Amino acid sequence: MAKIRCALIGSGNIGTDLIYKLRRSDVLEPVWMVGIDPDSEGLKRAAAMGLKTTAAGVDGLLPHVATDHIQIAFDATSAYVHAENSRKLNALGVMMIDLTPAAIGPLCVPPVNLKQHTAKLEMNVNMISCAGQATIPIVHAVSRVQSVEYAEIVATLASKSIGPGTRANLDEFTYTTSDALVAVGGARRGKALAVINPAEPPMIMRNTIYCLTDDAPDVEKITESVLAMIGEVQTYVPGYKLVNGPVFDGKRVAVFMEVAGLGDYLPTYAGNLDIMTAAATRTAEMFAEEILAGTLKLPAPQEALA
Amino acid sequence: MNFPDLKGRKVLIHDMCLRDGMHAKREQISLEQMVKVATALDAAGVPMLQVTHGAGLGGNSIQHGFAPHSNEAYISAVAAAVKRATLSVLLIPGLGTMRELDSAFQCGARSVHVATHCTEADTAQQHIAYGRKLGMDTSGFLMMAHLNSPEGIAAQGRLMESYGAQTVYVTDSAGYMLPGDVTARIAALRDALKPETEIGFHGHHNMGMGIANSIAAIAAGASRTDASVAGLGAGAGNTPLEVFVAVCERMGIETGCDLFALMDMAEDIIVPMMDHMVRVTREALTLGFAGVYSTFLLHAKRAEARYGVPARDILVELGRRKMIGGQEDMIEDTALTMARERGIAVSRAA
Numbered sequence: 001m002a003k004i005r006c007a008l009i010g011s012g013n014i015g016t017d018l019i020y021k022l023r024r025s026d027v028l029e030p031v032w033m034v035g036i037d038p039d040s041e042g043l044k045r046a047a048a049m050g051l052k053t054t055a056a057g058v059d060g061l062l063p064h065v066a067t068d069h070i071q072i073a074f075d076a077t078s079a080y081v082h083a084e085n086s087r088k089l090n091a092l093g094v095m096m097i098d099l100t101p102a103a104i105g106p107l108c109v110p111p112v113n114l115k116q117h118t119a120k121l122e123m124n125v126n127m128i129s130c131a132g133q134a135t136i137p138i139v140h141a142v143s144r145v146q147s148v149e150y151a152e153i154v155a156t157l158a159s160k161s162i163g164p165g166t167r168a169n170l171d172e173f174t175y176t177t178s179d180a181l182v183a184v185g186g187a188r189r190g191k192a193l194a195v196i197n198p199a200e201p202p203m204i205m206r207n208t209i210y211c212l213t214d215d216a217p218d219v220e221k222i223t224e225s226v227l228a229m230i231g232e233v234q235t236y237v238p239g240y241k242l243v244n245g246p247v248f249d250g251k252r253v254a255v256f257m258e259v260a261g262l263g264d265y266l267p268t269y270a271g272n273l274d275i276m277t278a279a280a281t282r283t284a285e286m287f288a289e290e291i292l293a294g295t296l297k298l299p300a301p302q303e304a305l306a
Numbered sequence: 307m308n309f310p311d312l313k314g315r316k317v318l319i320h321d322m323c324l325r326d327g328m329h330a331k332r333e334q335i336s337l338e339q340m341v342k343v344a345t346a347l348d349a350a351g352v353p354m355l356q357v358t359h360g361a362g363l364g365g366n367s368i369q370h371g372f373a374p375h376s377n378e379a380y381i382s383a384v385a386a387a388v389k390r391a392t393l394s395v396l397l398i399p400g401l402g403t404m405r406e407l408d409s410a411f412q413c414g415a416r417s418v419h420v421a422t423h424c425t426e427a428d429t430a431q432q433h434i435a436y437g438r439k440l441g442m443d444t445s446g447f448l449m450m451a452h453l454n455s456p457e458g459i460a461a462q463g464r465l466m467e468s469y470g471a472q473t474v475y476v477t478d479s480a481g482y483m484l485p486g487d488v489t490a491r492i493a494a495l496r497d498a499l500k501p502e503t504e505i506g507f508h509g510h511h512n513m514g515m516g517i518a519n520s521i522a523a524i525a526a527g528a529s530r531t532d533a534s535v536a537g538l539g540a541g542a543g544n545t546p547l548e549v550f551v552a553v554c555e556r557m558g559i560e561t562g563c564d565l566f567a568l569m570d571m572a573e574d575i576i577v578p579m580m581d582h583m584v585r586v587t588r589e590a591l592t593l594g595f596a597g598v599y600s601t602f603l604l605h606a607k608r609a610e611a612r613y614g615v616p617a618r619d620i621l622v623e624l625g626r627r628k629m630i631g632g633q634e635d636m637i638e639d640t641a642l643t644m645a646r647e648r649g650i651a652v653s654r655a656a
Binding site for chain 1: 364367368369399400401403404405423425426428429431432433453627628629630631632633635636638639642643652654
């Protein structure tokens with residue numbers, strides 16, 4: 001079966017983990033890895049795994065887009081360079097999956113709103129944040145039963161799994177995730193809290209989701225909806241696990257989750273990074289299926305100017 | 307061995323009643339009480355006082371409890387009431403943001419503790435830099451400092467100094483440290499930091515060591531001490547401020563505070579405000595003994611009431627699982643798991 005050919009931009013942990021995820025896919029094929037440092041471990045590893053590589057950034061990829069028939073690119077660089085990367089690749093008919101907090105395109109959480117995005121052509125979709133991917137499905141599972149006045153999430157991450165970019169821009173993470181609890185989760189107000197725990201051995205990512213419902217929560221219906229949603233997320237993140245709850249206290253619904261990664265490239269405790277790469281892969285697959293079926297047409301790739 | 311002579315040393319006292327004390331009051335201090343306490347502190351010559359939700363800016367949450375008023379309302383009310391004292395706030399990155407720091411500054415806050423876990427200083431870079439940009443007296447605040455070595459604390463302190471922190475705090479959030487632990491960490495910081503960078507110590511009294519630890523910190527080079535009148539704070543409370551001032555007077559350490567006014571304030575204003583006597587209870591001692599974040603105390607007691615697992619058992623388990631400040635959600639989670647393991651029937655809805 002034909003596969004959609006992909007480029008990975010950013011040769012760090014996320015980009016490298018994506019190679020593993022894409023190689024398992026029936027509809028996606030990792031072809032290019034784009035970096036900026038010729039000596040980086042990530043580029044060497046990608047080359048060893050059979051990918052074409054460039055250390056010249058996105059500009060190094062552009063001349064090959066048409067000849068290598070690249071149709072989807074994943075950006076795991078930073079919010080600061082994403083806009084420019086997206087503009088250049090979109091112009092060549094390449095769709096962008098944005099794993100940075102740039103959030104130029106619509107926010108996407110696969111089991112919540114992916115179908116609505118694949119129904120029409122989106123040339124850039126944003127994956128929000130790891131905490132967003134891990135918690136928004138649960139907020140949505142409550143808000144589809146009854147209205148949620150306020151959603152609050154607490155994401156606890158292993159210190160070793162948090163890179164310098166996130167550390168230097170924690171406010172961005174907070175704002176992006178808080179906004180998405182409303183925009184995608186369906187709560188009227190949202191707040192995201194992040195805690196970084198240095199325990200050794202590293203702790204597995206934990207997420208606690210609180211929702212305050214407008215009226216007394218329907219215990220049966222909410223429990224059923226939450227369990228069904230966990231099942232949906234588990235189809236692409238097998239380590240997405242309910243630890244406790246849902247428990248109800250007045251109008252407060254609390255759900256205590258754990259996310260273990262697959263351990264592809266990143267260790268299993270880094271469920272936060274894994275859920276991003278898994279969600280991004282799932283998103284790309286849904287678009288790829290539409291493209292392969294001919295129901296979605298990307299603009300024809302143009303030859304890059306020499 | 308003779309204890310070093312500290313006669314003539316100056317220490318800047320920073321009261322915590324209206325921030326850490328919020329924890330001991332389940333975040334329920336009224337605006338009137340805030341103004342009354344701040345006015346009394348100001349009159350007694352306490353130079354710095356902290357005012358916010360117990361968890362600082364952004365603290366109003368399900369996780370940390372909702373105060374009856376916004377941080378902005380508290381800060382504005384206190385700013386209008388004090389004549390001399392400098393108002394400070396707490397900001398924990400991941401919870402509070404620069405937007406909230408900006409807003410606190412607009413309301414009259416002029417100093418900030420930017421707090422991280424003792425190994426995660428690099429999450430505070432943008433917030434420390436922003437505090438300085440606003441012209442605030444900016445401290446880096448290394449919480450749960452017993453969980454990092456003296457060398458590790460020195461390295462984290464240097465990072466905070468490089469971001470612009472004018473003071474670096476050793477924060478004994480669990481009330482776990484003994485004077486030797488304090489001396490080693492403060493001395494390592496003193497060696498590592500620039501001479502003009504100040505060092506502070508923030509103690510909790512869970513092992514009864516608040517005063518002794520604060521004095522050890524000064525002897526090792528600290529020039530700022532956090533304390534609270536009558537100890538109003540999380541766990542067994544902070545270093546009791548009036549007791550600390552009395553000890554300083556006897557030792558010839560200059561605080562500029564009026565001891566008798568503070569004694570009166572403790573007895574007449576703070577103790578009557580307490581919902582429970584802030585003292586070294588069984589659970590508070592467990593915090594200090596096991597090295598658990600002091601704020602977990604009342605959360606664990608609530609979990610005991612709901613899920614039937616003793617608070618002490620929950621606290622010990624949280625210590626074993628290496629939970630840190632901000633993980634209050636894990637108290638209910640741990641209680642649920644322990645109740646299940648013990649075969650205690652838990653109803654889903656309360």
